[in-house]
Amino acid sequence: MHGRRAFVRSVGAGLALAGGAWMAPRLCRAAGLPQGAVDAAVLEALAGKRALIKRSYRPPNYETPVEAFDSILTANDRFFVRWHLARISPVDANQWRLAVGGDAIERPLQLTLDQLKRQFEPAELVAVCQCAGNRRGLSDPHVPGVQWGHGAMGNARWKGARLKDVLAKAGPKGSALEVAFDGADEPVLERTPDFIKSIPLWKAQDENTLIAYEMNGEPLPHWNGFPARIVVPGWTATYWVKQVISIDVLSAPQGGFWMTTAYRIPKRKFPLIDRFISQETAETTPITEMVVNSLITNLADGQRFPKGSAIVIRGIAWDGGYGIHSVEVSTDDGRSWQTAELASDPGRYSFVPWQHAFVPPGAGNYAVLAKATNRQGATQTFELIFNPAGYHNNVVQRIQIQAV
Amino acid sequence: MRALDAAIATVLLAGSCGGALADEDVRLKEGVGRDVVQGNCSVCHSADYIQMNSPFMKRAAWEASVNKMIKVMGAPIRPEDVPIIVEYLTKNYGVE
Numbered sequence: 435m436h437g438r439r440a441f442v443r444s445v446g447a448g449l450a451l452a453g454g455a456w457m458a459p460r461l462c463r464a465a466g467l468p469q470g471a472v473d474a475a476v477l478e479a480l481a482g483k484r485a486l487i488k489r490s491y492r493p494p495n496y497e498t499p500v501e502a503f504d505s506i507l508t509a510n511d512r513f514f515v516r517w518h519l520a521r522i523s524p525v526d527a528n529q530w531r532l533a534v535g536g537d538a539i540e541r542p543l544q545l546t547l548d549q550l551k552r553q554f555e556p557a558e559l560v561a562v563c564q565c566a567g568n569r570r571g572l573s574d575p576h577v578p579g580v581q582w583g584h585g586a587m588g589n590a591r592w593k594g595a596r597l598k599d600v601l602a603k604a605g606p607k608g609s610a611l612e613v614a615f616d617g618a619d620e621p622v623l624e625r626t627p628d629f630i631k632s633i634p635l636w637k638a639q640d641e642n643t644l645i646a647y648e649m650n651g652e653p654l655p656h657w658n659g660f661p662a663r664i665v666v667p668g669w670t671a672t673y674w675v676k677q678v679i680s681i682d683v684l685s686a687p688q689g690g691f692w693m694t695t696a697y698r699i700p701k702r703k704f705p706l707i708d709r710f711i712s713q714e715t716a717e718t719t720p721i722t723e724m725v726v727n728s729l730i731t732n733l734a735d736g737q738r739f740p741k742g743s744a745i746v747i748r749g750i751a752w753d754g755g756y757g758i759h760s761v762e763v764s765t766d767d768g769r770s771w772q773t774a775e776l777a778s779d780p781g782r783y784s785f786v787p788w789q790h791a792f793v794p795p796g797a798g799n800y801a802v803l804a805k806a807t808n809r810q811g812a813t814q815t816f817e818l819i820f821n822p823a824g825y826h827n828n829v830v831q832r833i834q835i836q837a838v
Numbered sequence: 839m840r841a842l843d844a845a846i847a848t849v850l851l852a853g854s855c856g857g858a859l860a861d862e863d864v865r866l867k868e869g870v871g872r873d874v875v876q877g878n879c880s881v882c883h884s885a886d887y888i889q890m891n892s893p894f895m896k897r898a899a900w901e902a903s904v905n906k907m908i909k910v911m912g913a914p915i916r917p918e919d920v921p922i923i924v925e926y927l928t929k930n931y932g933v934e
């Protein structure tokens with residue numbers, strides 16, 4: 435990995451001033467993260483990327499600074515990076531092949547990148563890609579794992595072939611139950627479980643599930659899965675397999691550590707609708723769709739504003755694909771709530787930008803909260819729904835600002 | 839893989855983020871067993887995984903983590919090294 439990164443060193447103890455208000459990068463103020471995670475965090479740029487917040491070097495895990503979410507699409511060079519296995523060789527697009535097989539397929543086939551692009555009608559959609567463990571670092575009590583703050587997510591316009599079209603060409607058998615994906619990434623040790631993920635056949639055949647070869651109008655960055663990755667709109671990023679090289683249609687549940695042990699949540703603890711029945715046990719289920727959530731994108735804890743003049747509070751909201759119904763904002767620590775103005779509908783899988791104008795009536799501290807509700811009526815929680823792996827953290831954010 | 843792009847010029851980090859190293863080889867705290875930890879754990883991952891997950895894990899949690907690396911991830915850690923690693927992690931990156 436050496437030599438591939440540009441490094442942004444931390445300097446001095448002074449805070450940079452931007453736009454008159456103090457705007458140090460949020461990683462330095464990420465209240466709630468374990469101290470070790472705060473100490474280990476640096477801003478650093480992987481090749482082809484701008485500076486991201488480094489959580490770990492190898493495998494590379496880098497999160498997007500909150501400031502980047504102040505626009506609806508997350509730029510490719512600011513999109514978060516998350517890998518489980520440390521051997522991530524760049525893929526040569528000319529050599530790349532996608533094998534479609536498995537025991538529940540009639541006609542196994544192999545595709546070149548050119549064939550994937552030309553033989554199947556391209557589909558495009560905007561969708562949030564969010565790590566299941568986003569905000570794990572804020573779990574109270576803390577739980578082991580990558581100590582993410584708010585930025586293990588991004589929103590992009592994905593273009594690719596519909597997975598259902600590719601499957602139709604290969605012919606799933608009547609016994610087909612799940613569709614499993616493997617990427618070109620490899621573990622360091624042979625005995626380490628390969629990262630293989632499956633989804634139920636019904637989700638694989640959803641018209642929105644893609645084999646994406648473009649991201650925001652460009653080829654995918656290496657770090658985000660060049661030349662192709664699976665896009666499973668609404669579902670957490672664990673299923674969005676990068677550098678995908680094989681798709682297997684299976685008549686039995688996919689095994690392996692990454693399905694049977696990792697990425698599971700206790701059953702009946704979260705208000706979710708999508709189920710992954712073939713993988714459920716008595717106690718746990720694989721994580722499926724994202725919970726409804728929101729983020730304030732232009733305020734920092736402790737930021738100062740002049741009393742009596744308007745502050746436009748901006749943010750984003752998203753959910754598992756049901757669509758955002760409303761966002762409410764409180765500027766008095768939750769005692770009263772006002773409805774924020776939503777941007778015109780960017781699609782049900784996208785970040786939905788919102789804004790709310792607020793005039794601090796006098797000097798003092800104001801606790802700003804934002805709470806999204808989706809079209810199913812699900813909303814965010816004020817208290818963490820604890821689970822041992824720190825998934826689905828949608829606790830209402832609280833940012834304290836000051837009017838002077 | 840493209841060659842390394844130019845370094846980012848604008849630096850906005852505050853001193854409170856200090857302790858960072860330019861190198862991947864994050865310096866683990868001095869202490870008994872440090873070399874054993876570095877030698878074993880760094881085969882598969884950088885040492886910032888340890889620092890990042892601190893200080894909130896009790897001895898049992900570090901023990902579980904080390905055992906997961908052996909049993910699930912296939913780490914070839916010698917049995918006699920396990921207590922040394924657990925002791926080092928608990929003492930330097932854990933809570934008793």
